[in-house]
Amino acid sequence: MxxxxxxxxxxxxxxxxxxxxxxxxxxxxxxxxxxxxxxxxxxxxxxxxxxxxxxxxxxxxxxxxxxxxxxxxxxxxxxxxxxxxxxxxxxxxxxxxxxxxxxxxxxxxxxxxxxxxxxxxxxxxxxxxxxxxxxxxxxxxxxxxxxxxxxxxxxxxxxxxxxxxxxxxxxxxxxxxxxxxxxxxxxxxxxxxxxxxxxxxxxxxxxxxxxxxxxxLKTSGSQKFSFEGELLDIVQVDIIMVAIVSIGQQLVEVVISPDEAASLHIGDRVTLSTKAFAPILSNR
Incomplete structure (x- = not known):
């Protein structure tokens, strides 16, 4: 001891x-x-x-x-x-x-x-x-x-x-x-x-x-997955706002609303969560 x-x-x-x-x-x-x-x-x-x-x-x-x-x-x-x-x-x-x-x-x-x-x-x-x-x-x-x-x-x-x-x-x-x-x-x-x-x-x-x-393991309510990352950029693609988030060694693109985009700042630590019921897991 x-x-x-x-x-x-x-x-x-x-x-x-x-x-x-x-x-x-x-x-x-x-x-x-x-x-x-x-x-x-x-x-x-x-x-x-x-x-x-x-x-x-x-x-x-x-x-x-x-x-x-x-x-x-x-x-x-x-x-x-x-x-x-x-x-x-x-x-x-x-x-x-x-x-x-x-x-x-x-x-x-x-x-x-x-x-x-x-x-x-x-x-x-x-x-x-x-x-x-x-x-x-x-x-x-x-x-x-x-x-x-x-x-x-x-x-x-x-x-x-x-x-x-x-x-x-x-x-x-x-x-x-x-x-x-x-x-x-x-x-x-x-x-x-x-x-x-x-x-x-x-x-x-x-x-x-x-x-x-x-x-x-960070989940709450009905969330099935939750990851923390850094917001690298917010770009507009046609009429859609896309957030680019760094999670570990990966970059992830997430579609967000204009209101969400207005409340976020480059460099923020953010949480990415999903309520997906049937995720697909496959070998690389």
């Missing part, structure tokens, strides 16, 4: 903000931290890792990692941290990057085998693709058999196909090592595939804490 009861004043572009989080996380859970940029997600990860100071308490099992009397230094916390930028040593081979953490050849080779990197163990990071580098970073984070694995948008720079592949490998390592995993992500499909619980932060406060389905 992880007991988090912390507060910290943050100074952001919008002025001061109080990060106040009181949570209990069960051992072995896979938690997704979601919310707008600047809501405190990364800061919370860094506080758990001991990389930033805060007020309050942090307990992991029977160990006190932080309270009013002392703070356990980062190197004494059984933490694995996977960053967005890989953070590999460029002058070390793949295997050496892992062994730098812990001189356990058997574990290092098991991890490389598990993630399909064994044949690349003698390569330098500069010769690897982005997906391969992130796999090395993930393996290195597991070298200390961490109690808690922290990941800050680890797959955001990768293409969709590689993201899906690495999501599977992350879940495999999470289950095989029995870690408690906390991951910052903005990708709904990633959250749905990996997490069993989603915690949404807004201006430093927890505003939702539930299953991925309950947090991500």
């Amino acid at each position: 992880i007991d988090i009861d912390i507060n910290k004043t943050l100074h952001g572009s919008m002025g001061e903000m109080d990060l106040r989080v009181n949570l209990e996380i069960k051992e072995g859970e896979f938690i997704a931290l979601a919310g707008e940029s600047g809501s405190g997600k990364t800061t919370l990860l860094r506080i758990i890792a001991g990389l930033e100071k805060a007020q309050g308490s942090l307990r992991v099992g029977d160990e006190v990692w932080m309270d009013t009397k002392h703070t356990l230094p980062p190197q004494k916390r059984k933490i694995g941290f996977v960053f967005q930028d890989y953070a590999l040593f460029p002058n070390m081979t793949v295997l050496q990057n892992l062994l730098f953490v812990k001189k356990d050849h058997a574990l290092a080779e098991d991890l490389l085998e598990m993630t399909g990197l064994y044949e690349l163990k003698d390569r330098l990071p500069a010769t690897l693709s982005g997906g391969q580098k992130q796999r090395v970073s993930l393996c290195r984070a597991m070298m200390n058999r961490p109690k808690i694995l922290l990941m800050d948008e680890p797959l955001s720079a990768l293409d969709p196909a590689m993201r899906t592949k690495l999501q599977h490998e992350i879940l495999t390592l999470h289950k095989n090592f029995g870690t408690t995993t906390i991951m910052v992500s903005h990708d709904p499909s990633e959250i749905y595939r990996l997490a069993n619980r989603v915690i949404v932060l807004d201006h430093g406060k927890v505003i939702q804490d539930d299953t991925p389905k309950k947090v991500l």
Whole structure:
């Protein structure tokens, strides 16, 4: 069990903000931290890792990692941290990057085998693709058999196909090592595939804490589908007004009324919903 009861004043572009989080996380859970940029997600990860100071308490099992009397230094916390930028040593081979953490050849080779990197163990990071580098970073984070694995948008720079592949490998390592995993992500499909619980932060406060389905599935009344996106443009085609909306990696055209067009502004965050009773789903 992880007991988090912390507060910290943050100074952001919008002025001061109080990060106040009181949570209990069960051992072995896979938690997704979601919310707008600047809501405190990364800061919370860094506080758990001991990389930033805060007020309050942090307990992991029977160990006190932080309270009013002392703070356990980062190197004494059984933490694995996977960053967005890989953070590999460029002058070390793949295997050496892992062994730098812990001189356990058997574990290092098991991890490389598990993630399909064994044949690349003698390569330098500069010769690897982005997906391969992130796999090395993930393996290195597991070298200390961490109690808690922290990941800050680890797959955001990768293409969709590689993201899906690495999501599977992350879940495999999470289950095989029995870690408690906390991951910052903005990708709904990633959250749905990996997490069993989603915690949404807004201006430093927890505003939702539930299953991925309950947090991500946004419908109301008789609506069957509901998507959020950004309004890119409104164009007139003959006598019809058409809104162009960006949803994820897709652009969608929606016919709107003149009154709707008058109330919308380019750049607005909008919700696209439909009451279609019999949608068609087909393979690409």
